[in-house]
Amino acid sequence: MRNIQRVGPYAEIVEARSPENSSNVIRVGVREDSFQHLLHHNLATLVAQFYGMIQDGGLLQAVHAFKGLNRPLMHGDDEHADKSVVVYSWRSEVDYVWVGSRFDGKPVEKSPPPNIVFAVLIREDPETFPGVGEVFGSIERWSWIKEDPTLPHAPIDWHKRYAETLWSRNI
Amino acid sequence: MKTPDQIGMQVREAFATQSSDFRPCAFFDVRLDCIRVIARDCSVLETRINETLTVLEDNYYQESGQNQYVGFTIKGARHFCNQNGFDLSYPINISALLDAILKRFPDLAVQFFVNGIARPLVKETKIDRVDVSGARGTLPQPA
Numbered sequence A: 001m002r003n004i005q006r007v008g009p010y011a012e013i014v015e016a017r018s019p020e021n022s023s024n025v026i027r028v029g030v031r032e033d034s035f036q037h038l039l040h041h042n043l044a045t046l047v048a049q050f051y052g053m054i055q056d057g058g059l060l061q062a063v064h065a066f067k068g069l070n071r072p073l074m075h076g077d078d079e080h081a082d083k084s085v086v087v088y089s090w091r092s093e094v095d096y097v098w099v100g101s102r103f104d105g106k107p108v109e110k111s112p113p114p115n116i117v118f119a120v121l122i123r124e125d126p127e128t129f130p131g132v133g134e135v136f137g138s139i140e141r142w143s144w145i146k147e148d149p150t151l152p153h154a155p156i157d158w159h160k161r162y163a164e165t166l167w168s169r170n171i
Numbered sequence B: 001m002k003t004p005d006q007i008g009m010q011v012r013e014a015f016a017t018q019s020s021d022f023r024p025c026a027f028f029d030v031r032l033d034c035i036r037v038i039a040r041d042c043s044v045l046e047t048r049i050n051e052t053l054t055v056l057e058d059n060y061y062q063e064s065g066q067n068q069y070v071g072f073t074i075k076g077a078r079h080f081c082n083q084n085g086f087d088l089s090y091p092i093n094i095s096a097l098l099d100a101i102l103k104r105f106p107d108l109a110v111q112f113f114v115n116g117i118a119r120p121l122v123k124e125t126k127i128d129r130v131d132v133s134g135a136r137g138t139l140p141q142p143a
Helices: A032-040 A044-054 B004-014 B077-083 B094-104 B108-125
Strands: A005-007 A010-017 A025-031 A064-069 A085-090 A095-099 A106-110 A116-129 A133-146 A162-168 B025-029 B034-038 B044-048 B053-058 B069-075
Touching (some): A010 A032, A010 A133, A044 A095, A044 B004, A085 A133, A095 B004, B069 B077, B077 B094, B094 B108
Antiparallel strands (some): A064 A085, A064 A162, A085 A116, B025 B034, B034 B069
């Protein structure tokens, strides 16, 4: 099923597993201003990773969900914005790198190096939109991180990075 | 699952109104309160140096034969800049920012990061300054 796009402040809406229960599906979005920021800086690989690894069920592959970043994070007047971040992680089987210019270039599919995981950061900011329902929050960042040797699919030192584990799935 | 061709079409569509290609850049990520310095558009592995610093490595540098390190991130940027007397009203000199990082974190790992990775990277890419005006919030500015 194609994901809904362009809702309120969001350029793209995608499905994710609920932070409360991994069996339930919620919606999260990439804000238009965040997406424009990627475009402004011509970060085509990040955009290709979004379409190839997060959209259309990619984010549903998450194996772990954590909450709270253990580092200072101010957002607007909120001095404790670190507490409202949810992090999903999994070993993605594919990666994409944009090769060439944006006009005649293309995404090249790669097999990721071993022992790294894909992590997606989402800021909890629930809002309900007519005809769509609740959007849980905004996708703020996605990147690769070394895998923890003791917890497959989790970022290294996850217990130091994040305040709490929300869930882990057996796959 | 989408094909690379489908992804390519989406990316080209997204960039339809942009008129230039990637250039090395430094910017303030207001939503995650960090300064990002990015020298190359590539798939990146983020490696944490400490709670403030992260170094960015190209996941496929061995294939491409290019530099392994392609950028870095300074997290908690608003606090860090204010605590170290940077005026957020004006672009910050990245070299001065790196000096402040060394002063704040004088351990060997950070020395290696600053002198062995960050300084050569900003010199090579000629990224001199970063505009942090988006970081001006409710925090008091240095006198």
